Amino acid sequence: MDKIDRLIIGAGALGLACAARLAKPGESTLIVDNEKLIGSHTSSRNSEVIHAGIYYAADSLKAQLCLEGRDRLYAWCEKYHVPHQRIGKLLVAVNDAERSNLAAIAENAKACDVNDLQSISQQQLHSLEPAVRGVEALLSPSTGIIDSHTYLQSLLARAEHNGAQLVLDTRIERLEPTSDGWLAHGSSGGEPFSLHTQQVLNAGGLFAQQLAHNTHGLSADLIPTLHLCQGRYFSYSGRSPFSHLIYPMPEANATGLGIHATLDLAGQLRFGPDTRYVEQVDYSVDPGLLEPFAQAIRRYFPKLDSSRLVPGYSGVRPKLSRLGEPAADFVIQTSTDHGLQGLINLFGIESPGLTASLAIAERVAGVNL
Numbered sequence: 001m002d003k004i005d006r007l008i009i010g011a012g013a014l015g016l017a018c019a020a021r022l023a024k025p026g027e028s029t030l031i032v033d034n035e036k037l038i039g040s041h042t043s044s045r046n047s048e049v050i051h052a053g054i055y056y057a058a059d060s061l062k063a064q065l066c067l068e069g070r071d072r073l074y075a076w077c078e079k080y081h082v083p084h085q086r087i088g089k090l091l092v093a094v095n096d097a098e099r100s101n102l103a104a105i106a107e108n109a110k111a112c113d114v115n116d117l118q119s120i121s122q123q124q125l126h127s128l129e130p131a132v133r134g135v136e137a138l139l140s141p142s143t144g145i146i147d148s149h150t151y152l153q154s155l156l157a158r159a160e161h162n163g164a165q166l167v168l169d170t171r172i173e174r175l176e177p178t179s180d181g182w183l184a185h186g187s188s189g190g191e192p193f194s195l196h197t198q199q200v201l202n203a204g205g206l207f208a209q210q211l212a213h214n215t216h217g218l219s220a221d222l223i224p225t226l227h228l229c230q231g232r233y234f235s236y237s238g239r240s241p242f243s244h245l246i247y248p249m250p251e252a253n254a255t256g257l258g259i260h261a262t263l264d265l266a267g268q269l270r271f272g273p274d275t276r277y278v279e280q281v282d283y284s285v286d287p288g289l290l291e292p293f294a295q296a297i298r299r300y301f302p303k304l305d306s307s308r309l310v311p312g313y314s315g316v317r318p319k320l321s322r323l324g325e326p327a328a329d330f331v332i333q334t335s336t337d338h339g340l341q342g343l344i345n346l347f348g349i350e351s352p353g354l355t356a357s358l359a360i361a362e363r364v365a366g367v368n369l
């Protein structure tokens with residue numbers, strides 16, 4: 001049977017960031033993914049925004065790791081030439097009632113140590129973004145955009161440089177503790193296999209709970225319930241009327257950030273994501289959503305020509321909170337939590353997981369396995 005030092009399950013942003021941080025020459029690190037391409041799930045189905053870290057509860061992991069991750073991510077992009085841009089984001093109050101929401105967000109941002117938000121008057125907003133209607137706004141200059149595909153490739157290249165190996169089309173079905181590590185049982189290209197590893201990281205994203213339930217010795221009480229929440233996008237055909245990212249007020253409990261406008265690095269504008277709790281992973285986008293999307297967008301972009309909206313793509317958030325519940329935090333579960341040496345589980349890594357990925361990897365590296 002093959003014996004390795006470290007098994008990383010999942011080649012999304014989290015698995016790859018951890019592989020890039022943990023792999024060392026002279027040690028064997030294997031990254032496996034069930035799919036035929038890296039980043040096939042949430043890591044390629046998101047807004048590609050480098051978040052500033054303004055919405056999360058100040059003492060949460062989300063707040064701490066978003067802030068730290070944001071700075072690490074900008075430095076990484078510079079160092080490894082990953083296309084990105086500090087494009088800045090405008091958070092827009094569309095009426096007087098929303099001014100107090102804006103003030104509360106500014107207050108929360110300060111509590112989270114985000115001290116660069118600028119208050120923007122109606123007049124300033126008009127000169128910054130003539131197509132946007134609003135009575136007041138906050139400008140977040142440290143919000144940016146990233147080419148997430150090139151980012152994932154750069155993480156993989158770093159991991160491989162340090163001796164890691166990636167195997168795709170390979171699913172881990174079951175984990176079993178041994179006296180000196182773990183047995184991982186799975187199938188690769190349809191062929192069953194087992195291997196022995198000293199350490200194992202479950203970075204399975206939407207499927208992390210499934211594997212955790214197939215981890216012998218891990219009590220089911222310690223596995224947080226997964227609530228899938230789909231987020232759908234519409235693309236905007238034609239030239240973008242905006243030069244910043246434009247956000248409305250977030251939904252209650254920050255379930256979603258409201259149907260916002262983001263640009264990718266090619267200047268393509270898209271609107272979304274919305275929020276829809278679902279029973280199964282579903283990546284479809286119902287064209288019938290055009291009207292509700294247009295209504296939400298017209299609140300801050302009244303001149304929208306809805307014939308330019310085209311159904312885009314969707315992603316699914318691995319939430320740990322139900323609709324109406326306060327937002328749950330990221331969970332980095334180690335032997336201190338479950339008593340099983342050598343095993344780390346990542347649960348609930350929804351937004352801002354892409355931004356926080358390098359900071360999460362740093363936390364994982366600091367765990368005494």
Ligand SMILES: Cc1cc2nc3c(=O)[nH]c(=O)nc-3n(C[C@H](O)[C@H](O)[C@H](O)COP(=O)(O)OP(=O)(O)OC[C@H]3O[C@@H](n4cnc5c(N)ncnc54)[C@H](O)[C@@H]3O)c2cc1C
Nearest residue numbers: 010012014034042043046047049172204205231353354355
């Ligand atoms: C709609 C939406 C918008 C978002 N926007 C942003 C944003 O703008 N900025 C931001 O910072 N974050 C954003 N996020 C969050 C961010 O995309 C995620 O936090 C991040 O991509 C999660 O990465 P991951 O590696 O945990 O999961 P994934 O990318 O889903 O990777 C997990 C991988 O594990 C594999 N896998 C699972 N189980 C097994 C198994 N048993 N065996 C082998 N392989 C397995 C899967 O095939 C998958 O490839 C958004 C998320 C969504 C849904």
